Structure formats: structure tokens, C-alpha cells
Amino acid sequence: DAGVIQSPRHEVTEMGQEVTLRCKPISGHNSLFWYRQTMMRGLELLIYFNNNVPIDDSGMPEDRFSAKMPNASFSTLKIQPSEPRDSAVYFCASNLGTGQETQYFGPGTRLLVL
Amino acid sequence: GQNIDQPTEMTATEGAIVQINCTYQTSGFNGLFWYQQHAGEAPTFLSYNVLDGLEEKGRFSSFLSRSKGYSYLLLKELQMKDSASYLCAVSAYGNNRLAFGKGNQVVVIP
Numbered sequence: 001d002a003g004v005i006q007s008p009r010h011e012v013t014e015m016g017q018e019v020t021l022r023c024k025p026i027s028g029h030n031s032l033f034w035y036r037q038t039m040m041r042g043l044e045l046l047i048y049f050n051n052n053v054p055i056d057d058s059g060m061p062e063d064r065f066s067a068k069m070p071n072a073s074f075s076t077l078k079i080q081p082s083e084p085r086d087s088a089v090y091f092c093a094s095n096l097g098t099g100q101e102t103q104y105f106g107p108g109t110r111l112l113v114l
Numbered sequence: 115g116q117n118i119d120q121p122t123e124m125t126a127t128e129g130a131i132v133q134i135n136c137t138y139q140t141s142g143f144n145g146l147f148w149y150q151q152h153a154g155e156a157p158t159f160l161s162y163n164v165l166d167g168l169e170e171k172g173r174f175s176s177f178l179s180r181s182k183g184y185s186y187l188l189l190k191e192l193q194m195k196d197s198a199s200y201l202c203a204v205s206a207y208g209n210n211r212l213a214f215g216k217g218n219q220v221v222v223i224p
Contacts, residue, residue: 031210042216043157043201056211091156097210102147105156 004106018080023092031097082113118215125221134187136202149201197222
């Protein structure tokens, strides 16, 4: 299996621009998770989906952040408008979603907002 | 809510043993995971504990005490490639999410 796939791997943008991060979970996995990692706050869960339905979005910082999962093999995390404080590494992870299983992480997107 | 505490950094010599601690507070505890994260890379799964006791997996072992809200990861025969951040993460009943600690940075020196 190819593992969790994320794109782009790196993104540099200017404040105010829209940023779209993409994720393809491992085939057959029913749960998908979006995390943000910074030195100050560590690894934080933003939102997770089960069977394409958002289950818990309590970690989404504010209305500038939105996430969608239109089908079982694709999800997006959008930031509009972006701000310098959004600079972080954004990870996508997936698991089977049937119990307490390991989450498998993608390589991450390193976002820098100038 | 969940509260997870990990010390921040330690340095150890190649071949030595290091213990990384994690304390947590959560309602409906349903397991604790340890992940390894090399600089610039994604976290990768190391171990999972849900019952009290020690789980051994090669050079790595993980221990859990549910009554004390405490776990440790033991790294034996340290190698340079073990230099990484080690994250503990707690799951709770009723959901599929993990709450991560901030991680403990281990630096292995020759």
C-alpha cells in the first residue's frame, strides 16, 4: 500500500491567500484525521471524519478553517484567508475506524504564511 | 477533557537505556499509544497498551499503570537512529480520536 498521501509537501504563501491541503487515506480505512503540529502547541487534532462524515471538529481554530471529505479516498483542508500564525506542519492520518486502532500518518504539508 | 504531560528533552549515550515517562488524566480511558517522530518526518507507531503491565517489542518496551495514569517507554541498547521525539497519545471510549502529549526529544550521542 502507498500509505497516506498528502499534497503539497511544502507550501509558501502570502497572508490573505487561500490554502488548500489535500489528503488521500489508506485504501479501506474509514476514519480520516487532520492534525496541526507546532513547536508551541505540539500535535493538535483539528477534525476527524468517519465514513466521510465529520464527527468531531472541535479542534478547528476558527471559521477560516474548513474541511471536506467528498468521498472515501479524498479530503481537503482549506484555510481562507491564511494568516502567519497558521504556519505549521499539517498532518493527515487514517485508520480502520472500527475501534482503537493505530493511526497511520501521511508525510505532512509544511505551510509557511508570510 | 484529556491532559497529558511529558518531559521535554533528554540526552543519552549510544548503547545506554533511556526511560520516557508520560502521565495522563482522562475520563473513559481506552488505551495509550507511543509514537516515534524523527525530525521533519511523520509520527510512526511504536506500541499500544490498554491493560496494566509491560509490553515488550525488541529493544522497545512500554509499561502502563491505569490506576496511576502513568506510562513509560523504555529504549534499550540505544542507537544513533533512535534520536527522535517520542509522543504518547491517549484514547477514550466513545470516539476514535487520540490526544497527544507534546513529546519528549531524545538525543543519542556517541
